Amino acid sequence: MNIVAGAEPFSADGGPVGFVVSHGFTGNPASVRGWAEHLAGAGFTVRAPRLPGHGTTWQDANTTTWHDWYGEIERAYDDLAARCDHVFAAGLSMGGTLVTRLAEQRQVAGLVLVNPAFATERVDAKLAKYIAWAVKSRPAIAGDIKKPGVVESAYSRTPVPAFVSLQELWAVTRADLGLLTCPVTLFRSIDDHVVEPLSGKLLIENATATTVSETLLTNSFHVATMDNDAQAIFDGTVAFANDALGR
Template structure:
């Protein structure tokens, strides 16, 4: 199945500091592409993979689960660690949960973590119905393009496959138990007016991680997909400043290799 135009993965070979970006559930690299390109223009080595089952049609996602999505970002992180002296992990929504698990599992190999509207739980009565409902109803209404900015759209599915949603719910519970293992410097940016992930998820993450270097920023002008919204420039600038503080060699040519 061909990838939707604009949803392709993105990679850039830059200097010795690398960044892995993880997109969200039913979304695609398109939601993070401007962020990835901003970092690449500043000399960083960047990897923005397409998660399995995403970026084509929802039917392809119905047969994937969290193990597939996590395996993809774990593989990309290992490739970056081979090329770069320091690596950061960034994530939006479910990509935030993927990033947190990478940080918990890889420890000091991950230099820092940046999260935008990270998801931690499937909320509401629907969450409790998922184990059964997924066998009765294949999909529910989509969650893509929660964006305040006129004319800005996210490439994502208009339906949520419930088998995949059930797997994501299990993944969130797993990651929640691993949050105390996250010790890296953390920058968390979240929107008070998010119609997909409530602010409670960010509060829960901040209360459970073991990181001591923590910065929280409110994105007052944006909805869920803040990387394509009014606060996008602020996200890009704050994250680059975060990297620069922790890895002063960011953007300089160094040990990064590959083609």
Template sequence: MSTVQQFRSDGHGSLARVGVAVCHGFTGSPVSMRGWSEYLAGQGYAVSLPLLAGHGTTWQDLSRTPWTHWYRDFEAAYLELAARCDTVFVAGLSMGGALALRVAALHPVAGIAVVNPGLTFSDKRAGYSGLLKHVLKSVPAIGDDIKKPGVTEGAYDRTPVAAVHELSKLFTDTISLLPRVTAPALVFRSTEDHVVPESSMDALRAGLGSPELEVVPLANSYHVATMDHDSPQIFAQSNEFFRRHCGAI
């Protein structure tokens, strides 16, 4: 895999100066967000979908990458859009949802649209990843939790334990910043998700500073819902949300 997976669109028409920074998830790649990004670009938005550090190569690369580098790469995509757009939204899947929320806590975004955002772990061992990483290099992959047959997000086949430890730091940091997120938030939540537990939604509801939080249930998708049966709903409703909050409708 290479950085050619990244996606960028300059935007056109009445939405040319409205940007959307889009973020993929942990151990994944822009493949999981490509369809959504292309749809938004087709609507006219300026779109930036970066490849995060340590992703799209090997899990060994990811094991050596601090979480601050993931954030740096997504923040850079946001800032690049902010420099050429009047209005910028953030969007993300899973860990990308956490990164989108962190950007929203620290920058003036117009709104947040996230899919199955991760803020907590379902595997209790994650809490010991700081110790486990010294004796266990990797565990079986968490990728491709997709209900639709024959679809793959191209995630790593192993999950590095050192990176799980970094992810836990990101989650802790983001949860602490949630009260600073005041932009409108749209959350798509699969009713059956084998990766992100419901406690992530509990943490989001408890901490979010925004007075506007809409949670949309997805009944026919697993974790990677952006590539699953409900993806057309995600694309259409996020577009309506962005248009509403940039004054286009």
């Protein structure tokens, strides 16, 4: 298996507070590396895994399901939980969905979500499960970045069977949003050409056992962790964790 240059997982051992950081669908750790490095620089112990089927070829993604992706996030969490007193989780797009699922199932100190996905209004998405046996890929959804000259290292095609599994992840995660008890901070781009406002609305309306604070990003598209508002996300994540810990 040949891993794309820059798609390697990121790991840094720091203090007694950990962060799991997850990239999104068809992406790889490169899209959240700056975020993870900033957290490591702030003294956190950080794990940003490469999800199975990602960072290689889109065909590889079609051999995996959301259970494989979530299993990798759980392994990263278990690693941190064995080392740290508190573990936070952060994610971009599908990564946000995965860490939300983690917080529904495990003891997470807080969630930081950047343009997380929980549903879509696109009609063609509803057809995916009916065509996946014959149509293995569709045009790419990656690379939605406003900042000139910044390119996301992601797949040039969207793997359809894997996308069908992603929709299953959305459904199970949505159903359990009421289980969230940790504090949640949501960074949402006003101009996002991948995830509609519906996802943020579903999170805020259904995470009834906790508080969701929303920050609107006015100068970034979907991959905001690589875009003009990236530093605000990085600094906001550190401030959120410190506030949640009362320090």
